Amino acid sequence: MNWTWFHRLGSPPHVYGFAERWAPWIGGVAALAIVVALYGGLVLAPEDYQQKDAFRMVYVHAPSAWLSLMAYSTMAVAAAVGLIWRMKVAHSAAAACAPIGAWFTVAALGTGMLWGKPMWGTYWVWDPRLTSELLLLFLYIGYMGLRAAIEDPQKADKASAVFAIVGVVNVPIIKFSVNWWNSLHQEATVMRMGKPTMNGDMLWPLLLMFVGFSLYFAAVVLIRLRAELLRRERSASWVREAVA
């Protein structure tokens, strides 16, 4: 098996160059996908027979919620790689994921509340999915708080990596406990925000939106990754070239 690709992944200048070359392309495709999906979702898709046009909020809520989780798992995987193989690049990637994930958690919460108002009659309902999303936001805040509170960047990398891994083990447990808790208090939920049954015209914009959000995430991570790599590199000559 050829492992050169793995070694290249561990080399900051190589990754920096890769990120610099590819971020605009990935970002461009992401923007295109999101715009087309928006048109498909807002204009082409027929309205839902139950939720009417309100169902269209799924096109922004679901991808945001998904991105918030994907960012957390990517962060935890990168953190684990960084801890095990002592890879600066992996720690940088983990650091790059956190703020993006946190912002999309906020977006998922906000869009969920806006969707909840017409559906439940109130902005906030202790729905298990919204509650889990809120707890995920707390985990992100903890992660970033820990990182900010440790002065030495390498120490911060390692400590926050341990927290990210502990968090990712905990996320399914939190999810399970929140579902358990919700089943005890079923009457609190007036109307479940169930997924509307989707026909093809409704579905393709959603799927395209997922693709667009994923590519967008990759592009923004690559930009942030470059910043994190520069911060961690102290003397290497490639930095001189990169910032010239």
Next chain:
Amino acid sequence: MLTVSGLHLWRGDRHVLRGVSFTAGPGQCVLLTGKNGAGKTTLLRAIAGLLDPEEGQVSWRDAPARRSRDVFHAELAYLGHEPPLKGDLSARENLKYSIGIRRGVTREEIDGALTRTGATDFSDRSVRMLSAGQRRRVALAGVLLTGAVLWLLDEPTTNLDADGQRLVADLIDEQVSHGGIVVAAVHHAMTLDAGNVVNLELGST
């Protein structure tokens, strides 16, 4: 045999260790000198495995120390700036617990070590009440009790009177003559009887 090869270490933005290498075999004493901030403490902590060097390696008995950490630590005694003692416990209690987690230790052994370092008189007083020099004597008794082959001492004579400084030199001489290895950071030159002393000045490269 302790082998340190090409250690590079940064603290924050500062490149503290710039490729430090040396070896120390049985019966050898390495005295680390250098200005404040030259990296003496950093080097000792890196050897002990408390700090993770960015580049380079510490080997013990021809194997990377990091890979067989517990074996390495069982043969190592580290004494840092501050004697690792609990203020609320007496000297004797401190040693009973801190040595006990390493190996089975008897009361007689503890008494012997305290006598050797001249700490018997105050061994039952709570450490909080002791002077800095007295604490250091207790900590030195702890180093003796570990029975470790490799000693890493960070400015072991700090706070000690002339008598105590002589004691440290004697202890190092003894350890070395028994085939042990000592790596010590010192800020003034130390007169040792042992023949095999290497001086390593840090911060000059």
Next chain:
Amino acid sequence: MKASAVAVARLVVARDLRLAFRKPSQLLQPLLFFMIVATLFPLTLTPELSRLRDAAPGVLWIGALLSSLLALEFLFRDDAQDGTLEQFALSGQSLTWMLFAKTCTHWLLSGLPLALSAPVAALALGVPAEAMGSMVASLALGGFALSLLGAISAGLTLGARRGGVLLSLLTLPLSVPVLVFGADATQRAIAGAAIAPPMYMLGALAVLGVTLAPLAAAAAVRIGLE
């Protein structure tokens, strides 16, 4: 001769117990805090026992959680400052095992006394006497899981500035499962229902904590010592 794992654990526990009894105020403060929080609720909510009874599981568990956070501050901080943790890390023994022993002692000195004294606060909240046994059991078991979880965050915040607030920020979201199952068990106990289902869950969390938390705590402490 290298000390055996049992001897190591015995010494770690004995040292912490001895130190704790020389400084009893550190033991009592979290307990008093818990009592005061629990008795402040009737003043802000309602003095009617029937209504307090509904809120009791929440009051007791939030109080227990906050008080355990208070006690967590003492878990590693002193030992990190006086070099004890460094000694542990360089002893050639398993740091994971020693921290597990320390965490168990911590529970013995904070979680268990809290669970045992909870009936006093519970009485003031209108919890029926028959529910006390189950409530104490759930608080003791949940407290153990909280101590294990807290050991990780206490280790992580060793190297951090503003450790106190951060410690809560890291621990609180992670402790949600313990809180959910614990409060459910207490609620069932008050209602006179079987508490087995949530207790199994608490037990599972404690087992998971025993297997994973000391490992993570040891990794965290090693990073903190750098």
Next chain:
Amino acid sequence: MSKFFAMDGYGVYLWPSFALGIGVIVLNVILALRSLAAAKLEARRRLEMRS
């Protein structure tokens, strides 16, 4: 056209929701670019200090 914006009367919720989503998307690009610019500036300063 106004029917499109009304969205069956759900427009008051739907449009802020999409604005929030797109706002976060744009914001994250801006924040990432700013972070990169700051890191470059910092790296340049460090290089100057060394030489």
